[in-house]
Amino acid sequence: MRASGGGEAGIERAPGEAGRAFGKVGPGRATGTAKAAEAAAAAAAAAVSDGAALGAVDVREGVLGLDPRTHVLAVAAFGVASVVLVGLLETALLQAAAALYLAGNGRARLALRSCASFAVVCGLSFLPLPGLYGVLFVSLMHMVPPFTAGCALFSLSPSAIMCALARWRVPRRALVGVCMLFRFASALPFEARSIVRGIRMRGIFPRALDAVLHPALVYECLYTPLVMRCLRLSAELAASAELRGIEADGGRTSVHHVGLGARDALVAAAVVAVCVGLCAGEGLA
């Protein structure tokens, strides 16, 4: 069975309730069958031991290791600044600041890659293309800084994001949705590839030209298995999540650092100051 919405084994647990194992399994909630009950009991036992072992863990990402909510603020600040800024130099400086932010949160490689992407898109925007063909690159260039800051959030563990959102009293079903969003977005390309592989194996479109000549049939051949797969997945994942106690009462915790502190306030102030400074500097110039 696939990983559930809440489901990093041994990560979520209810504080001080290890003995009741509510962090993993909602008793009697799962399926009602004897087999499911056995599985639930086994998972609950695992939760007890995991919960005790992970009691004092507080994993931070990188030097800064900020709270997911600080990342949201940073994305908003970089997003507004990237829309307002016009000059190439100022936009490049904004990208550098976003990359620094990402690197500080333990994603140095990703930060370098985002800078390389920015440089490539920037170079492409100067290509002498006819008409407005290159507008896409200019727009993309202005999207890279907020996306870079957003990577600090997207690359976090879904468990940490769920825990942070739970502290904002976000409804549980919305939390599950957010977690699924992060998990399934990465699984979809795999599903799509397996569908394409199936089409090839059946020899439905022996040549690429056949696919080009019959776009409606291509769409139907992709649509039908994808929809069936999605419908089955949603039922399986829902059963899995319920079995693993996604609807259990009690506070959600995470081994990943979650909590707003002085560090978050300082970095948030610095990000806002950089964004405002760049916009103001360009305005004055």
Added chain:
Amino acid sequence: MESNADGRAGKVVPAGANRWTMRDVMTFVIFNIVIIMVTMIVKMAEDAVLSPQNTFFVGSWLFPLVSTPFYLVMADRIGKRGVLSGSILLFGILYTFMGGVYCAPVAVAGAVVGELAMWGRGAYRSIMRAAAGFFVYWATFACYGIVPYLLFRDAYMEQLGAYYSASDVAAMVAQYTELPWILLMLALFAAGTALGAVVGAKFLKKHVRKAKIA
């Protein structure tokens, strides 16, 4: 609360039937990811082939055409209040995190309008109503393009002016700021959604309901 969970004639809907189950949440998220991914793939292909002035005439009907069949399956399977507003908000949040902070209030307004359009029992299980509601989704999507031009028109023209001829930029900006162009864009979105609904209804009957999965 009166439920619209099941609009099939004569069926009594129990209290609390409008509450989303875990399966509904999973279905909602999975299908929305599919809709967003499909739209993004088509958009990237379109951007690679056509210039920005011409994408206006293709994307406006092509995006709803390819995504409406997926939406109809999701709406049919869940069939509860909040499907449309949630979908609009999700796309809006995605755009917000991709750098369009102005999309957040637009998405909230679109979600409210969309859910009002879907008011009443059985709305999500009626192909016509679901398709009409999905048009609101695309109208909101159109606003993601229009609003920044209205708010930051000068800054954007200045950004592009550094790279391209002023007349080309002005022609493109006009497509998103002048009423006749905006109405044409909305008409293309409506046509695409209607055609997508016809295709989606056929597929829903031919594949999904026959398989008895949804």
